[in-house]
Amino acid sequence: MMQDRLERFLARLYTERTFREAFLADPAAVGAREGLSAEECRAVAAIPTDHLGRAARSFASKRNTKPPPPSILSRFFAR
Amino acid sequence: MAPALVSEPLPVPDQVRDRLSPEHARDRVGLGWRPELAAGIFAHLDRIDVLEVVADNYLAASRAHRRGLRMMAQQVALHVHSIDLGLAGAEEVATARLEPLARLVGDIEPEGWSDHLAFMRAHGIEIGHLAAPPRTEASVENTARNLRKAARIVGTMPALENIATLIDPPGSTLSEPDWISRIIAAAGCGLLLDVQNVHANAVNFGFDPLHFLDRIPIESIRYLHIAGGRWITPADGGKPYLLDDHLHEVTEPVFDLLAEVAARATQPLTVVLERDGDYPPMAALLGELDRARAALARGRARAQVQPGSVIGGA
Numbered sequence: 001m002m003q004d005r006l007e008r009f010l011a012r013l014y015t016e017r018t019f020r021e022a023f024l025a026d027p028a029a030v031g032a033r034e035g036l037s038a039e040e041c042r043a044v045a046a047i048p049t050d051h052l053g054r055a056a057r058s059f060a061s062k063r064n065t066k067p068p069p070p071s072i073l074s075r076f077f078a079r
Numbered sequence: 080m081a082p083a084l085v086s087e088p089l090p091v092p093d094q095v096r097d098r099l100s101p102e103h104a105r106d107r108v109g110l111g112w113r114p115e116l117a118a119g120i121f122a123h124l125d126r127i128d129v130l131e132v133v134a135d136n137y138l139a140a141s142r143a144h145r146r147g148l149r150m151m152a153q154q155v156a157l158h159v160h161s162i163d164l165g166l167a168g169a170e171e172v173a174t175a176r177l178e179p180l181a182r183l184v185g186d187i188e189p190e191g192w193s194d195h196l197a198f199m200r201a202h203g204i205e206i207g208h209l210a211a212p213p214r215t216e217a218s219v220e221n222t223a224r225n226l227r228k229a230a231r232i233v234g235t236m237p238a239l240e241n242i243a244t245l246i247d248p249p250g251s252t253l254s255e256p257d258w259i260s261r262i263i264a265a266a267g268c269g270l271l272l273d274v275q276n277v278h279a280n281a282v283n284f285g286f287d288p289l290h291f292l293d294r295i296p297i298e299s300i301r302y303l304h305i306a307g308g309r310w311i312t313p314a315d316g317g318k319p320y321l322l323d324d325h326l327h328e329v330t331e332p333v334f335d336l337l338a339e340v341a342a343r344a345t346q347p348l349t350v351v352l353e354r355d356g357d358y359p360p361m362a363a364l365l366g367e368l369d370r371a372r373a374a375l376a377r378g379r380a381r382a383q384v385q386p387g388s389v390i391g392g393a
Binding site: 002003004006007008010011012014015039040043044046047050051052054055058059060062063 | 168169170198200201202204205206207208210212213215217218221244245246247248249250311313315317320322
């Protein structure tokens, strides 16, 4: 099991909608095309579809979250 | 904004106080530092034992801001919490990410620093948040390698936090608690136990959180997080799941788990409440800190008289 290869695959699943849709349509084919081993293909194909969808939505929401407002520490400490 | 109301701490029952252990006397409870809460925090430092600063918000901070944080660290125990390093990823953590953190830690001189058991990126793809890597021997080794590098550059070993995940990471050969234990043993780091994350993963993936606690090295816990989340019912009518959003109050099962940790631990414990938005009045947050103190007291008292689970006990 190659952690590097599998993490790259997961990162694409979480962030690329078209890649995710292709994977959901044919997990084995997409896994093989991306160089996953048979064991790794079986592992990713077992991800429940609803879990993958909610994870992708959650990550997208985090990526789209605006950065925090400037600290107001300066109101107390800055000169 | 309406002025925060001041609430009285929840009293610890006499029968509990009488059994408090020396460890409990040194337990501490505090809050994640958020600029929106600054006024309330400064006004109630007598009820806040420790603060936790999110490192990522201050890596490019001015000298004035850093001086302010350093002054704060001289007034109250302070921890630095990093989010972005991806220490559990296969990729070697970048020196360029560690050096700014090292400068921040050097400037502030906190009690300690921490990051997560997660990967954030792979081959240039930024996921945007904490993702659970496959829990394997390989990821144990990679995490230990990254931790050694981080400790060398920052100057001290971080505590590592267990994360909440919406996906059981595929390709895993180790259970989450066994994976965590292996990493702690391999790297010699401490554990930042996020109790809400244990609870969320337990309810979402159907395991017993007490069995999780059975399998991690309780003595390695450096400090703990508590937080709230919300239940989400999928539009398609699927099974509801708990989202760890840090936008809601801490629930009773999380306090119960905190009490369970307190019953099992022999070292003093430090608990930090994480709240990342939809801020309630300061009185409500202080009330949650009081509930955490009460949970710690309950666990310590239970340990004194009857070792064993405090969940579901009499």
